[in-house]
Amino acid sequence: MADPDITILKSGKVHGRIEQLMTPATELKDSTELGEFNLPDDKNDAIHVLVAKPHHVKILCAVVGIDDILRMNIDERDSVMHLKQAIKESIGFPFQWSELKLYVAKVNNAHWLRSDNPGVSKLKAGEISREIKRMMTDVAEMKGEHELSEFHFTQVEAGPSGRQLHVIVDLPAYSKAIARYART
Secondary structure (H helix, E strand, O other), X not given: OOOOOEEEEEEEEOOOOHHHHOOHHHOOOOOOOHHHOOOOOOOOOEEEEEEEOOOEEEEEXXXXXXXXXXXXXXXXXXXXXXXXXXXXXXXXXXXXXXXXXXXXXXXXOOEEEXXXXXXXXXXXXXXXXXXXXXXXXXXXXXXXXXXXHHHOOOOOOOOOOOOEEOEEEEOXXXXXXXXXXXXX
């Protein structure tokens, strides 16, 4: 059985330009078995290209003290650490990505937080409502070493839709002060 995360673009001798090898016609189907190919065993001038397909997800983040909702496109196989790094780059404030605290934005651990929830408006203004505070617990904190797929952002029946938020981002205190200053 073929691995759905792997695509073989082309197998053959290297001639001229390598992009000639990468065409839609040479992409294999998920059902293609590697054994169907007579790949050379010991040829030094042969190339076999295996490419892992990215599984990108759109993660919507509400940041304490920032008016905009961040839309992060990231591979679900990346870790929370990678999401923190992407958020840090997107925000542009001077802090270390490791200082961010991310929380799964689920109301009562069941439903995704909606962007029209009154607590989200307060959150954007730098205030944390009781409902949001209940989501920001040690249990709900997304630890850096965890893979994003563990949080089920992509499940069709349970995954977030347009008005649903996935992650609450808590900035370091001094960055919250910068955000507060920027709003005035």
